[in-house]
Amino acid sequence: MRSFVFCHGLRFAFVLILLLSPVCTLGAEVQIKSDTIFRLFERDTSSEEDATVLPGYEYLQVDAGELEDYGVSFHLYGWGRADFADNDYYKDQTAGELLYGYLEYRQEANRFNAKLGRFQTFAGVANDAVDGLYLGGDLGDYFDLSLYGGQPGALDSEQGRSGDSIFGGRLAHHLGMHYEVGVSYKSIENDNKTAEEMLGVDMSVFLPANLNLYGFSKYNNETDDWAEHSYELSIPVGSVIIKPYYQHYNYEGYFDTGANAVSPFNWLSQTGEKLTAYGADALWQLDDAWTLGAKAKFFSYDELDNAETYSILVTWQGEGLTQYGGEIGHTSANDTANNDYTLVRLYGYCDAMAGQFWLDFVSADMLLTFYDEDIYGEDSSFFLSLGAGKRFLNDALSITLSGDYSQDPYFDDDLRGMLTMSYAYDK
Amino acid sequence: MVNKSLLSILTLLAVVLLVAACAGLQSSYTPPAKHPSAADLEEVPKVCTNCHDARGENVAYGRYVHTADFGTSHRPAATQGEAICAMCHQTSFCNDCHATRVELKPSLKNQTETYRSAPHRGDYLSRHRIDGRVDPTSCFRCHGNPKSARSCKKCHG
DSSP states (O other): OHHHHHHHHHHHHHHHHHHHHHHHTTTOEEEEEEEEEEEEEEEOOSSOTTEEEOEEEEEEEEEEESOSSSEEEEEEEEEEEEEOSSSSSSSSSEEEEEEEEEEEEEOSGGGOEEEEEEEEEEETTEEEEEEEEEEEEEETTTEEEEEEEEEEGGGTTSSOSTTOEEEEEEEEEEETTTEEEEEEEEEEEETTEEEEEEEEEEEEEEOGGGOEEEEEEEEETTTTEEEEEEEEEEEEETTEEEEEEEEEEEHHHHHOOGGGOOTTTGGGGGSOOEEEEEEEEEEEEOSSSEEEEEEEEEEEESSSOOEEEEEEEEEEEOSTTOEEEEEEEEEEETTTTSEEEEEEEEEEEEOOOTTGGGOSEEEEEEEEEEEEEEETTEEEEEEEEEEEEEEETTTTEEEEEEEEEEESSSOSSEEEEEEEEEEEEEO | OHHHHHHHHHHHHHHHHHHHHHHTOOOOOOOOSSOOOGGGSSSOOSSGGGTSOTTOSSOOGGGGOOOTTHHHHOHHHHHHOHHHHTTTOOHHHHTTTSSSOOSSOHHHHTTTOTTSOOTTOSSHHHHHHHHHHHOHHHHHHHHOSTTTTHHHHHHHO
16 A cells, blocks of 8 residues: 555656646746644544544645736645554555646636646536646637536546546626526546536526526436526625525436446435425624524425424624634424434634734634434534634744544544644745 | 437537627636735725625626625535636635545534534534435535545445
8 A cells, every 4th residue: 555655656746747847947936835634533443442543634735837817827736644543443544635736827818727637627517626628718708618628536446547537618608797697518437338417507697686696407418307406596685685595406317427326325316306495594794793694494305204494693703714603503304314403503713812822813613412313322412622723934834733522422522632734835 | 319409409509609709709807816915905804895896897796705604605606706716715725625535524624713614513423314314415516426425435335
């Protein structure tokens, strides 16, 4: 395993140097962000009860080139994990993923954008990692087009990459601040078998009186059926915004992703279930600091009985990222999930410690859950997280220590610690 | 056959729109590559609409305001306005939730950032038994491919 990781690391470094070389010769800006995380907790393993688990994570992000303006740039982000404890809690002692790594060209005229490498694409029906090429830009005043093609990043572990492909795009038409309508298409093949073939329509309609209508529909071309309809209206009434919405999901079209289907979702496509959800969110911005909110959502099924959720929330926002808030919600799902629960959350983040007690920020998060029916003999959960941090080197380095405690149906007394060191280099 | 007809109609529509658009190639509104940083601004605004109109000349900034429910309602804005999101957020920010595969859930990786919306806070292992049955479509968006479903595999096989 270690030699496998080492070989892949060498190959990755070689590709990185190749991709970075044209960018670096331009003498452009370089930004590096590193998050190093150490966690400490106890878990039962195959040979030991309450064995210590000590994973270390590195999240590394590199951006180079024209970062503040249009031009050529390179972007890379990925994570790796090593377990420093000698046990089998993790299946593999090391793990990692390159989330993206691509060379990009952005041109101000026509917003032309090209990406080469691994990138995440959000284009209508697509929310996928692609190893390949992306091209996008405006086609005149009223249209824009994005196209992508290559191999799907999510499938490289499934019997190799041979026969895997992804391609698609989105064409949008927009008329100023009146509307935008997009049509999108995505096709994924896994080992030469069709995994997904989706078509989508998305829209924004900007109506009079600041009313906005947003919508998205997805059609599964393999199952020959609509997968999803989601439509939402945004209604401002003074300082209150009300958002009623309607969603409809056909499980066969939504979950049947062919050779791409995975547990625990693949069987859902066989149930013949159709879910209709509707409800509304309402947010009342009292002033610059206070927000009150309420949510209600109703679920109606063809096969199961109905379910519903309600919640209210309050937040207070101060300077910087300082925020305090609370939320209480109830999910009534006794006929669909054999249980109901009530969730209470209180949280706080103070960004204005200004060195008091040698700290720059502190955080707290508390969740209480009450279950109507016992889960493994327990009818409630209690979770508490506390954290504190200090910034150094003109805020380039921050060190955060946090810990959480949980008493719940799965763990009697679970205590976990975490040390995070974040460093940002900018030149 | 409905699917083939639909595909043909959409392809034809795309070609027609493409030809129409290419006939008058001009640059429409191009947002700046980056939003001015907090250091560049005299007063750091809390929301987009402190400076921009909710329905501006070129961009409906109101839809990008990070309200208390933005974590669960940003999909239409992000799908249609990726360039606006990119003025402040790099893809790595989205990748905390929307990624090929991550091992740490967002509320754990950013444990002290309690001001950020994260659905799996606290004892979600217990709550997911209920949420997952009520609305599995929301689970599927982030855990629906072979790599991202690895976090489900330990128990669900």
